[in-house]
Amino acid sequence: MSTEVIENIDSKKLRGGYYTPQPIADFICKWAITNTTQRVLEPSCGDGNFIESAIKRFKELGTEDNQLYGLVQGVELLEVEAEKSKLRAAKYGLNSDTITNDDFFNFILKNNEKANYDIVVGNPPFIRYQNFPEEHRDIAIKMMQEMGLRPNKLTNIWVPFLVIAASKLRTNGKLGMVIPAELFQVKYAAETRVFLSNYFSRITIVTFKKLVFSDIQQEVVLLLCEKNVEENEGIRVVEVNDLKELENLNVDKIHNIEVKSLDHSTEKWTKYFLNESEIQLLRRIKANDKIKPSSNVMDVDVGIVTGRNEFFMMNEETVAQWNLQPYTTKVVGKSAHLKGIAYDEPDFEANVAAGYPVHLFLPEAKEYSKLPKEAKEYISYGEAKEYHTGYKCRIRKLWYITPSLWSPDAFALRQVGEYPKLIVNKTGASSTDTIHRVRFKNGAKADTVVLSYLNSLTFAFSEIMGRSYGGGVLTFEPSEIEELPLPILKENHIVNFEEIDNLMRNRKIEEVLDIIDRELLIKQLKFSKSDVDALRGIWKKLSNRRNNRK
Numbered sequence: 001m002s003t004e005v006i007e008n009i010d011s012k013k014l015r016g017g018y019y020t021p022q023p024i025a026d027f028i029c030k031w032a033i034t035n036t037t038q039r040v041l042e043p044s045c046g047d048g049n050f051i052e053s054a055i056k057r058f059k060e061l062g063t064e065d066n067q068l069y070g071l072v073q074g075v076e077l078l079e080v081e082a083e084k085s086k087l088r089a090a091k092y093g094l095n096s097d098t099i100t101n102d103d104f105f106n107f108i109l110k111n112n113e114k115a116n117y118d119i120v121v122g123n124p125p126f127i128r129y130q131n132f133p134e135e136h137r138d139i140a141i142k143m144m145q146e147m148g149l150r151p152n153k154l155t156n157i158w159v160p161f162l163v164i165a166a167s168k169l170r171t172n173g174k175l176g177m178v179i180p181a182e183l184f185q186v187k188y189a190a191e192t193r194v195f196l197s198n199y200f201s202r203i204t205i206v207t208f209k210k211l212v213f214s215d216i217q218q219e220v221v222l223l224l225c226e227k228n229v230e231e232n233e234g235i236r237v238v239e240v241n242d243l244k245e246l247e248n249l250n251v252d253k254i255h256n257i258e259v260k261s262l263d264h265s266t267e268k269w270t271k272y273f274l275n276e277s278e279i280q281l282l283r284r285i286k287a288n289d290k291i292k293p294s295s296n297v298m299d300v301d302v303g304i305v306t307g308r309n310e311f312f313m314m315n316e317e318t319v320a321q322w323n324l325q326p327y328t329t330k331v332v333g334k335s336a337h338l339k340g341i342a343y344d345e346p347d348f349e350a351n352v353a354a355g356y357p358v359h360l361f362l363p364e365a366k367e368y369s370k371l372p373k374e375a376k377e378y379i380s381y382g383e384a385k386e387y388h389t390g391y392k393c394r395i396r397k398l399w400y401i402t403p404s405l406w407s408p409d410a411f412a413l414r415q416v417g418e419y420p421k422l423i424v425n426k427t428g429a430s431s432t433d434t435i436h437r438v439r440f441k442n443g444a445k446a447d448t449v450v451l452s453y454l455n456s457l458t459f460a461f462s463e464i465m466g467r468s469y470g471g472g473v474l475t476f477e478p479s480e481i482e483e484l485p486l487p488i489l490k491e492n493h494i495v496n497f498e499e500i501d502n503l504m505r506n507r508k509i510e511e512v513l514d515i516i517d518r519e520l521l522i523k524q525l526k527f528s529k530s531d532v533d534a535l536r537g538i539w540k541k542l543s544n545r546r547n548n549r550k
């Protein structure tokens with residue numbers, strides 16, 4: 001490996017910012033290693049937590065020091081970390097061959113014929129594709145492609161560590177790894193979910209109610225996979241509070257926990273936090289042709305990107321200070337500024353009175369010299385602050401003109417705390433990229449769609465189809481909102497828009513769901529009360545789980 005590459009990698013960056021707590025390494029090794037002849041691979045061993053846990057596990061099973069050689073193989077890219085692992089292995093009489101200082105993917109290439117293992121354990125780096133050294137990344141991507149996979153530049157580097165290490169397992173092999181919880185939900189991991197569901201016959205996922213890595217807001221899971229088991233095929237989720245509870249978790253009792261049928265598709269795995277009957281209910285609904293996706297009635301797009309909110313977004317006082325009233329347009333910048341399910345002139349005026357930045361600087365799209373004096377003065381102020389040098393601004397023909405500005409029919413929350421909603425736009429305002437913009441189509445009426453969105457079925461699916469990263473917030477890309485199942489109220493419905501809007505402003509979401517569910521799901525679609533209650537329970541279960549991680 002070149003000196004330049006070495007110098008551009010530091011331990012914290014390559015490790016994704018943290019090492020594995022010893023209780024996790026001990027638990028995974030206890031689960032995975034069950035006899036004294038198994039051969040173990042740790043593909044990114046760092047300072048040796050898993051190496052030492054594996055050795056201790058072998059000794060628990062009766063392996064003598066003189067029998068350890070050849071049972072454990074560690075690989076570590078960084079020389080300083082590899083030396084730490086070698087020292088830990090040396091405590092048990094293992095020589096330096098136990099740890100190889102190399103890129104894992106290069107190690108596999110050079111040792112392909114003999115690189116076969118009974119066990120893979122580890123905590124692969126959680127870093128973005130572009131942050132991983134190119135010479136190692138290229139090898140990894142090529143190896144994945146040779147396996148029939150199609151990684152892209154959104155792929156986090158833990159993915160090739162996982163799938164390539166798994167491919168080196170023997171017939172009855174087992175894999176135990178610390179993996180980001182985004183495995184459950186991000187699109188770039190969709191192919192990985194399919195690979196795992198096809199490659200392993202039983203998958204156990206241990207999750208934590210509390211974040212176990214204190215330095216980062218990254219939720220992780222323990223991925224425990226087994227090849228060719230003879231019974232209880234499928235997937236199960238085991239949830240514990242924290243590391244202390246994990247230490248007390250009886251590995252043998254895991255085998256008594258319900259195994260759910262595994263969907264061999266790209267669908268997100270958040271649903272596996274549910275029980276089998278809840279999962280089957282969702283599958284029946286998804287297969288129901290009468291319930292169309294949101295895209296049947298609306299297109300969802302991102303909000304505007306100003307490039308420098310502190311320049312472009314202004315409150316009333318700033319507008320008056322610079323005499324810019326003719327050169328602004330209305331904008332919404334935060335979901336908290338959308339109180340109900342309609343955004344009207346009184347709402348806009350209330351946000352003005354609160355001092356919120358609800359005005360977007362928007363002079364005519366003319367050369368600077370042709371603009372009015374007031375606009376030129378403000379632009380000169382921005383240039384003195386060097387706002388025009390930021391990337392988003394400097395790539396524009398006219399840096400002070402925000403592109404893609406249009407007023408949507410409605411707004412959709414990009415980030416959701418308690419529950420999702422749509423908001424009819426009655427002001428002509430646009431929104432920044434913290435809020436998505438909605439256009440209705442196929443004759444859909446804005447008020448009807450916005451009301452219909454507030455039902456337990458759509459809420460339940462939103463928790464499965466959105467993404468949560470450990471801080472309690474549920475995030476949606478436009479396409480994820482468009483994919484949400486959304487039954488629509490008939491024209492003769494009896495739901496009063498103003499009543500629902502008032503309830504939403506007072507945060508009485510349960511009352512709202514009772515009203516919409518009764519009219520839409522029970523009366524119109526003939527759902528049973530028990531199924532509606534189950535959908536409400538699914539939403540609450542997943543929403544509470546997410547919010548308890550704040």
